[in-house]
Amino acid sequence: MADMIFLAKGTAKMGMCKRDGDGNIVTQTLATFTIEGTGPCIAVGTIDTETHQIKEPVSAIYGDWDAAGYLGAVLQMINPSRTLNIPDFKSLIIEAFNNGFDICEHCDPAYFCRECIVAQWKAEAKENGS
Numbered sequence: 001m002a003d004m005i006f007l008a009k010g011t012a013k014m015g016m017c018k019r020d021g022d023g024n025i026v027t028q029t030l031a032t033f034t035i036e037g038t039g040p041c042i043a044v045g046t047i048d049t050e051t052h053q054i055k056e057p058v059s060a061i062y063g064d065w066d067a068a069g070y071l072g073a074v075l076q077m078i079n080p081s082r083t084l085n086i087p088d089f090k091s092l093i094i095e096a097f098n099n100g101f102d103i104c105e106h107c108d109p110a111y112f113c114r115e116c117i118v119a120q121w122k123a124e125a126k127e128n129g130s
Helices: 067-078 089-098 117-128
Strands: 004-013 016-019 025-029 032-035 041-047 054-063
Touching (some): 004 067, 032 041, 041 067, 054 067
Antiparallel strands (some): 041 054
16 A cells, blocks of 8 residues: 655754764754644655554655745655656756746846746756756
8 A cells, every 4th residue: 555645834943962072962952843834844755544644754844935846756756657747847948048048037036046946957057068
């Protein structure tokens, strides 16, 4: 029986471990994820269909703005056997960019480019010389 895939919105807190000069753990705080509708993070993972419990570890945690990240992770987990009904936008945008068409020139100037997947794809294309 297959596991269920879940997306959960919440707040992630990183763990912390303090050590003394000899490397012994003095204090330790575990990483936590609290499910809450106002949280800025998305956890991706699987649930056991028999026990209905989350299977540890959670696959990944993303910022709620990183739709390309968490939706990409879900697609990898689903591993569809058929061609998706979504074109390969990354290849299309890189090809257009390499042929002199920069889609970013048509974007809202108020958009935060540092977090944009298109800006990441263009940077990868430049690094790879494509």
